[in-house]
Amino acid sequence: MAVEQTLILCKADAVQRGLVGEIISRFERRGYVIAAMKLLRVEESRAKEHYAEHEGKPFFPGLIAYIMSDPIVAMVVSGESAIEGCRQAIGATDPRKAAPGTIRADLAQTIGRNLVHGSDSPASAKREIAIWFEPREIAVRPHPLESSLISD
Ligand code: DAT
Ligand code: MG
Numbered sequence: 001m002a003v004e005q006t007l008i009l010c011k012a013d014a015v016q017r018g019l020v021g022e023i024i025s026r027f028e029r030r031g032y033v034i035a036a037m038k039l040l041r042v043e044e045s046r047a048k049e050h051y052a053e054h055e056g057k058p059f060f061p062g063l064i065a066y067i068m069s070d071p072i073v074a075m076v077v078s079g080e081s082a083i084e085g086c087r088q089a090i091g092a093t094d095p096r097k098a099a100p101g102t103i104r105a106d107l108a109q110t111i112g113r114n115l116v117h118g119s120d121s122p123a124s125a126k127r128e129i130a131i132w133f134e135p136r137e138i139a140v141r142p143h144p145l146e147s148s149l150i151s152d
Pocket of ligand 1 (some may be wrong): 054059
């Protein structure tokens with residue numbers, strides 16, 4: 001186990017539907033810490049860089065339009081095995097296949113409006129955090145699980 005940082009996006013539908021607080025709350029209640037956060041409008045170049053692995057796929061144009069359609073909230077979330085843990089909290093890409101209790105199963109209906117992005121590997125997290133944040137924007141914060149009050 002190691003403390004990791006992962007890139008989380010509350011995508012345009014999360015902002016439009018007023019679900020940003022609910023989504024952040026789920027990560028915080030799990031014990032993860034927000035190390036950086038900003039609301040911003042996404043320009044096409046950044047959207048395409050972020051989703052570069054999907055370029056050429058049939059859903060790519062719609063995916064880029066969706067992320068650019070309204071402001072999003074970008075976050076760096078940290079914690080023990082945060083990359084895998086946040087993916088688990090987010091749930092499967094298609095909300096219909098996501099496990100109950102996950103963000104996508106509980107709050108979303110379709111794959112094209114699945115509310116949240118989370119990095120899928122340490123390499124993706126490193127690449128994606130660098131797209132959205134400068135190092136000086138990321139705060140070093142104590143993690144609750146490192147406190148002497150909670151140990152395992
Ligand atoms: P995830 O967001 O779970 O990492 P992904 O990286 O495979 O999923 O795809 C990125 C986003 O692209 C996903 O959140 C929603 C959209 N997407 C993926 N597959 C799709 C499909 N078959 N039809 C429509 N949108 C899709
Ligand atoms: Mg992905």
